[in-house]
Amino acid sequence: MDEKIFEWLVDYTSGRLTKEQARKLRHWLDASTENSERFEKYLRVVRLHRMASGEKLLDEESAWSVFQQKCKQRKQRRIVRGWMTAAASLFLVLGIGAVLFHLAKMEKAVVPVVAEILPGSTRATLVLANGQEVDLQLADLREVREEGVRVLNDMEGGLQYEKVNVEVKEPVVHTVQVPVAGEYHFTLADGTKVWVNSASEVTFPVFFSGATREVSVKGEVCFEVQHDSLHPFIVHVNGVAVNVLGTKFNVSAYGEEAPVVTTLVEGSVRVENGEREMLLSPGEQALASGKGAITRRKVELGMYVSWVQGIFEFENMSLSDITERLARWYDVSFRFEDEKLCERSFTGMFERDGNLNQILKVIEKTTNVSFEINGTEVVIKER
Numbered sequence: 001m002d003e004k005i006f007e008w009l010v011d012y013t014s015g016r017l018t019k020e021q022a023r024k025l026r027h028w029l030d031a032s033t034e035n036s037e038r039f040e041k042y043l044r045v046v047r048l049h050r051m052a053s054g055e056k057l058l059d060e061e062s063a064w065s066v067f068q069q070k071c072k073q074r075k076q077r078r079i080v081r082g083w084m085t086a087a088a089s090l091f092l093v094l095g096i097g098a099v100l101f102h103l104a105k106m107e108k109a110v111v112p113v114v115a116e117i118l119p120g121s122t123r124a125t126l127v128l129a130n131g132q133e134v135d136l137q138l139a140d141l142r143e144v145r146e147e148g149v150r151v152l153n154d155m156e157g158g159l160q161y162e163k164v165n166v167e168v169k170e171p172v173v174h175t176v177q178v179p180v181a182g183e184y185h186f187t188l189a190d191g192t193k194v195w196v197n198s199a200s201e202v203t204f205p206v207f208f209s210g211a212t213r214e215v216s217v218k219g220e221v222c223f224e225v226q227h228d229s230l231h232p233f234i235v236h237v238n239g240v241a242v243n244v245l246g247t248k249f250n251v252s253a254y255g256e257e258a259p260v261v262t263t264l265v266e267g268s269v270r271v272e273n274g275e276r277e278m279l280l281s282p283g284e285q286a287l288a289s290g291k292g293a294i295t296r297r298k299v300e301l302g303m304y305v306s307w308v309q310g311i312f313e314f315e316n317m318s319l320s321d322i323t324e325r326l327a328r329w330y331d332v333s334f335r336f337e338d339e340k341l342c343e344r345s346f347t348g349m350f351e352r353d354g355n356l357n358q359i360l361k362v363i364e365k366t367t368n369v370s371f372e373i374n375g376t377e378v379v380i381k382e383r
Contacts, residue, residue: 117356117373120181120198120329126151126159129172129206136176136184146172149189149206159186163207171205178219181331183307188215191226192233195308198328199254220252222308225267239290243270249280250305262286263304312350312359319344319367319380330356337381341369 007021028035126134129146136159148168152160159176178184178196185195189207196202200219208231217237225233227246235242238253240260247267253260262271264280271278271286271294278286278294283301288294306313314322320342323334329352336342344367350359356378360371364383372379 115357115373117330117332119353119355120183120331122184123179123182124184124196125177125179127175127177129174146174146206151206158184161187161189161206163189169209171207171209173203173205175201175203177201180328188213188226190228190231193224195222197221197252197307217251217253219254220250220307222248222250222305224248239273240288241272243272244268250308252304260286260288261304262288263299263301265301265305306349307352310352312352314349315347316345317347318342319346319363319369322346322363323378323380326356326359332356332376332378334378334380337379341380341382344369 122137124136126136128134148163148165148171150162150164152162176184176186176194176196178198178200180199182198183196185193187193188204190213192213194202197220200217200221202215202217202221204215211231212234213228213231214234214236217235221235223233223235223244225244225246225248229245233244233246235244235251237251237260238256238258240253240262242249242251242260242262244267247269248265249267249269250263250265251260252263260271262269262280263285264282266282268282269280271280271288273288273290273292273294275291276288276294278288278296280286280296283298284296285299285304286294286296300313300315302311302313303315303317312325319336326332327334346363346367348362348366350362357373360373360378364370368383370381370383372381
């Protein structure tokens with residue numbers, strides 16, 4: 001048996017997979033469909049064994065589904081063959097007997113019903129040029145008209161802007177506001193795709209005119225910019241400007257004084273704050289404020305843009321950062337009984353459409369903390 005693969009499997013199912021282990025596992029799974037099929041089979045055996053032995057479940061099959069989707073997005077290819085057979089045998093020997101012995105009893109077991117904290121959903125408000133607010137969950141957007149533009153629904157249910165009057169020179173401005181526990185996706189008049197995260201907003205002209213395409217952001221927004229070398233796309237946030245020609249990137253700044261975090265997925269962007277500027281390459285992230293230095297670092301992209309695909313991805317992330325993200329999506333507040341618990345880290349992936357209770361159960365397993373839910377407040381204690 002290859003001890004390294006056995007270690008990956010155990011750490012994966014317990015939520016203890018490190019960043020380096022996750023990278024190697026992704027590469028191995030990418031190497032062949034046989035690898036992923038074998039891993040999925042062994043994962044099910046582990047899950048059945050845990051069920052039979054009465055251990056608390058970590059919902060490994062859901063985790064595997066998310067992980068498998070992530071792996072399909074990776075382009076690396078490295079063939080690693082032949083060393084999972086022994087691991088399979090071990091789990092079959094240790095687990096299948098217990099499974100067969102207990103399955104009949106488990107089928108009759110009563111699962112207690114617990115209150116669930118449900119996830120956020122697609123919701124937003126469109127603020128028109130005259131200040132009128134349109135609930136995008138309720139309104140028939142085909143009836144929304146502005147001078148020179150028609151607002152429609154695209155196939156994914158988001159806004160789409162079409163310029164209908166070429167005589168109009170100066171476009172009016174719209175704002176899409178997304179509340180806590182919400183998210184929204186739409187398309188600008190130039191074809192640029194926009195994903196708006198919880199507690200965020202983006203302000204933009206209904207169509208672009210002049211030499212540049214400029215929008216303003218609060219909170220977190222991901223852009224896939226339509227290429228146009230003659231008309232640069234500029235995002236303004238907290239005194240920082242992000243300049244692009246055609247690319248995909250994420251920008252985040254919650255609060256007027258918060259630093260602006262720009263994460264580049266593909267293409268290139270230039271981050272400016274009036275004093276300094278910095279050019280980013282894919283996989284890099286810039287931290288900037290309205291003045292002073294701009295810093296750059298290499299990052300794991302999934303941690304910052306996976307929310308667009310409906311996934312939370314945490315790799316050695318502190319509980320403080322994790323709970324901030326969960327609070328915005330599930331509309332709850334977190335309180336640490338001891339501030340030292342803030343720095344404990346966790347690695348794992350979850351689907352954003354799952355309930356919060358299950359996520360917290362998994363995190364509890366590997367961080368030695370407990371989460372006590374009191375209405376919309378979650379208290380974090382030493383376990």
